[in-house]
Amino acid sequence: MVTINGLKKMYGRAAALDGLDMHVREGALYGFVGPNGAGKTTTIKILTGLLLPDEGKVEIQGEDALADPAGMVDKIGYVPDFFGVYDNLKVSEYMELFASCYGLTGLTARKRSMELLGQVGLDEKTDYYVDGLSRGMKQRLCLARALIHDPLILIMDEPTSGLDPRTRYEFKEILKDLREQEKTVVISSHLLSELSEICTDIGIVEQGRMVLEGTMNHILNQINVQSPLRISVYQGRDQALNILRSHPYVETVTIRHNDIMLNFTGDREDEAALLQQLMDAGVRLCGFMRERGNLESVFIQITSHEEEGRVLIHEN
Amino acid sequence: MKINPVYRQESRVSARSFRLPLIILSCNSLLALVALLDMYSMVTQVKATAEIQYSSFLSLYIFGAAIEFAMLLLIVPALTAGSISGERERQTLNLLLTTRMTPADIVLGKLMSCLSTVFLLVVSSFPILALVFVYGGVTGKDIVLLLISFGSTALLAGSMGICCSSVFKRTTIATAVSYCALAVLVLGTLALRRFTASFQVQESGGAGQGTTWMLLVNPAVSFLAAIKGQLSNVRRITVLEMWTGNAPAGLLARWWLGISTAVQTALSALCLWIAVRRVNPRRRRLWRG
Numbered sequence: 119m120v121t122i123n124g125l126k127k128m129y130g131r132a133a134a135l136d137g138l139d140m141h142v143r144e145g146a147l148y149g150f151v152g153p154n155g156a157g158k159t160t161t162i163k164i165l166t167g168l169l170l171p172d173e174g175k176v177e178i179q180g181e182d183a184l185a186d187p188a189g190m191v192d193k194i195g196y197v198p199d200f201f202g203v204y205d206n207l208k209v210s211e212y213m214e215l216f217a218s219c220y221g222l223t224g225l226t227a228r229k230r231s232m233e234l235l236g237q238v239g240l241d242e243k244t245d246y247y248v249d250g251l252s253r254g255m256k257q258r259l260c261l262a263r264a265l266i267h268d269p270l271i272l273i274m275d276e277p278t279s280g281l282d283p284r285t286r287y288e289f290k291e292i293l294k295d296l297r298e299q300e301k302t303v304v305i306s307s308h309l310l311s312e313l314s315e316i317c318t319d320i321g322i323v324e325q326g327r328m329v330l331e332g333t334m335n336h337i338l339n340q341i342n343v344q345s346p347l348r349i350s351v352y353q354g355r356d357q358a359l360n361i362l363r364s365h366p367y368v369e370t371v372t373i374r375h376n377d378i379m380l381n382f383t384g385d386r387e388d389e390a391a392l393l394q395q396l397m398d399a400g401v402r403l404c405g406f407m408r409e410r411g412n413l414e415s416v417f418i419q420i421t422s423h424e425e426e427g428r429v430l431i432h433e434n
Numbered sequence: 435m436k437i438n439p440v441y442r443q444e445s446r447v448s449a450r451s452f453r454l455p456l457i458i459l460s461c462n463s464l465l466a467l468v469a470l471l472d473m474y475s476m477v478t479q480v481k482a483t484a485e486i487q488y489s490s491f492l493s494l495y496i497f498g499a500a501i502e503f504a505m506l507l508l509i510v511p512a513l514t515a516g517s518i519s520g521e522r523e524r525q526t527l528n529l530l531l532t533t534r535m536t537p538a539d540i541v542l543g544k545l546m547s548c549l550s551t552v553f554l555l556v557v558s559s560f561p562i563l564a565l566v567f568v569y570g571g572v573t574g575k576d577i578v579l580l581l582i583s584f585g586s587t588a589l590l591a592g593s594m595g596i597c598c599s600s601v602f603k604r605t606t607i608a609t610a611v612s613y614c615a616l617a618v619l620v621l622g623t624l625a626l627r628r629f630t631a632s633f634q635v636q637e638s639g640g641a642g643q644g645t646t647w648m649l650l651v652n653p654a655v656s657f658l659a660a661i662k663g664q665l666s667n668v669r670r671i672t673v674l675e676m677w678t679g680n681a682p683a684g685l686l687a688r689w690w691l692g693i694s695t696a697v698q699t700a701l702s703a704l705c706l707w708i709a710v711r712r713v714n715p716r717r718r719r720l721w722r723g
Contacts, residue, residue, distance in 0.1 A: 166532050168715045187716060188534075196532045200525045206447050218439040219533035263529075 119144040119302050120165070120271065125174035127160050127326075134160040135171065136326035142271075142304055142319065147297045149317035150306040151417060157326040158306045159199070162275045165304070166196045178271065192220070195264035199276035201256040205249035209240060209259060212248055213266060220267035227266075234262040238292060254285030261292065272296065274305045278312065290316055314338075314413040322417060330416070337416065346372075347380040347389065349396075350405030358401045365392065377405070439535065440543025445550060454551060458558050461505050465498055465562045472497060473565070488569060495566040496661055499580055502559055503657050506552065506587055507620065511612035513551055514595025516605040517544035518713060523605065527713070537713040541600070541706055545592055552588040556581070579691065583660040586695045586702075587653040591616055593705035600712035623652045649694075651701055656694040 120142035127135040135157045142148045152158050163169035164176060167187040176183040183190045204212060210231060217227035235241045238258040243251065251259065257277060264272060278286045286309070293316055296303055307313055313320065314334065321331040330337065351358050358378065362368050367384035382389065393406050448454045472494045480486055518541070521527035530540055566572050595612045602608040627649055649655045711717050 163715075168528055168531060170716045188536075191532060191534055194532065196529070198525070198528060202525045202529045204443070204447070204524065204526060206450065207443070211443075211446065215439055215443050216529070216533065218437075218442070219530065219535050221534060223436075267533075 119146070119179060120304070121175075121177040122161070122165075123175045123177075125161065125164065125176070126172045127157075127164065127169070128172055133326050135164075135174075138174070138323065138326055139328050139331075140321055141331065142302060144302055145297075145300045146302055146319045147293065147317045148302070148304045148319045148321065149313035149413075150304055150321050150323065151308070151310060151313060151413075152323035156323045158323060159275055160326075161323070162196075162273055162304070162306060165273055166194055167191065192267060193270045195267070195269035195272045197260050197264045197272070197274040197277050199279060201253075201260055203248045203256055203259065205247065207248055208244070209235065209246050209248060209251070210244040212259065213263060216263045217266050222267065230266060230268075231262075234265050235259075237265075237295070238262045239288070254281055254288070257281060257285070257289065258292070261289075269301075271302045271304065274303065276306055276308070278307060278309060286312065310413045310417055320413065337413070345409040347382040348405065348407055348409055349378045349380065349403060350376060351378060352402040352404045354399070354401035357399055358396055361395060361399055361401070365395075367392070379409075438539060438543040438546060440530070440540050441546045441550075444543065444547035448547065448551065454554075457509060457551070458555055461502075461509070461555055462559055462562065464505070465501055465559050468501055469494060469498055469562050469565055488571065491566055491569040492571050495563060495572055498559075498563050498565075499661060500657075502556070502563075503584065503587065503654070505555075506584060507591060507616060507653070509555070510548060510552060510588055510591035511595040511598075511609065511616060513548045514544065514592045515599050515609035515612040517548070517596055518599040518709065519603055519605045519608045520599075522603055528715075531713075531715055537710045540713055541596060541709045544596055545589075545706065548592045548595070549588055552584075552592075556584055579660045582695060583653075583657045583691070586656065586698045589702045590619075590653055590698045590705075593702035593709070594619075597705035597709045597712075600709040620652055620654045623648050624654075650690075650697040652694075653698060656691060656698065659690040659694065 120140065122138060122140040125135045125138040125140075126133070138157060138161060140150075140161070150158055150161070160169065164171050165183070167183070167190060171184070178190055178193055181189065204215070207215065210228075213231035213235065214227050217223070217231060222230060232241065232244070235244060238261055240251075240255060240258055240262065243255065248256065248259065261274075261277070264274075278289050281289065290312060293303065293305070297316070297318070305313070305317070317334055319331075319333050320337050322329050349358065349362075355378070359371065359373075362371050362378065362380060367382050367388050369381040369383060372379040382392070384392070389406075389408075393403075396403060472490075476487075476490045476494075479490070518527065521530065521540075527540075531537070563577075591612075594615050595608075598608040598612040598615065599605070602611060627646065
């Protein structure tokens, strides 16, 4: 559906995007995550035609989006990270304004507006001024506005930032509805727990490059391998530490209370071998298991820049 | 007929707001006050001298038209300087740009909205200017010429306002720069013309005409040319003419209003082109520095 290859964008001397690749499947709810300044908003602006890249290719449904930006506007709906509303217009007028911007007028526009306002739960607010709406309602109005022309792809930049938990929940439910309608949705957010609940695909961007991308299941499997190994030592901690420091698969060692946390790069067979090695050395263990991973832990792991090599950190 | 969505939205909002009636009320009140005072002074003069000077009624027309012209120069930048920057401040410009609306549609929608307000203002003030028809002396052709002058002035001031609004992100700065640019165009060119003319007089010993062409961009001079053609025997015009210097001789003088309107329209087109370029997020740099 959306394919980005080698996208580069410089702001002065700083590279916002440094050869970003991205692949969004048709009907996917794609979570686009990364730390601040990673290049998410720049990518979204290029996708929506609000910015030109310095290099790279963007294809939407196999068509070159950079060569024909006018042809792409009907395919894309955009929800920015701000409300972007005219306070002195009524809700219905706001919807009709954007309907007319897409060439929809008269009864068709009114019907479509009412349908969408009903979908986002604002059908009883049509005669209200936008100024009088709450933050959450404004954001839902923005979502309805982005869907007015029935786009194939909906691109949302931090849509739930600044919303209270209740409104975030409602927003999430609307996104689930969109997924059922088989719309392709690209959503950038910092709320990783939410993304992992609703997204089918994830792309993690860091310093203008895609560092991890795939389906949710694929990513979660990777997380399980990359999660820290927790070893609870009953007796012989110093002996255990000596073994761990010299082990080829141990990257970092952290002592947390009575437990030892390891960044262990080996697979399950290597884990078994390490356990055997510790037991053979006479270390008495009462726990040995991988921490349960989630999207947040893999995000932290990928985006944190710890010094390489074996370090010993005491956390008390 | 498909109406520009930006124009329709702006018209709806301005019709709903308190600003439009307030502008029309205050402008027409000022015009009416001036007209009534002028008529009162004429009546008083008639009572004192028992002599009716019909040229006084024409001076009422000039005075009214001049005040309306000055109000255009003051109102139009205020109407347009926040047009694009306001969209940026509300963060709605990017939303419009992701629709089928082109940058040119957005800029023209804003300009049309401003010109509609000006049109409303001019039409609503006609009954006051029409007082002069009671006594005669002004023809329909004169009114058309005056309207052309008002139209080209509104177009130029509006285009400059929109251009500043697209260049500067904040409305306050855009408004200030719009007024400064208009002041340079109206007063600056006059001052420069007088300055260069005084040098030429010193050098050649005659009246300097060399830089008169620069007044072609000056909407005030075009307005004077429109009025002067109609009422060349009125003393006030001669007084105002002292500012512009002697009328340039030859073809330029004969077709001053037409040529200056064309030049100002071209200048407006340039301002609008800059605005469209500035609004377009996908513009490529004209040169790399």
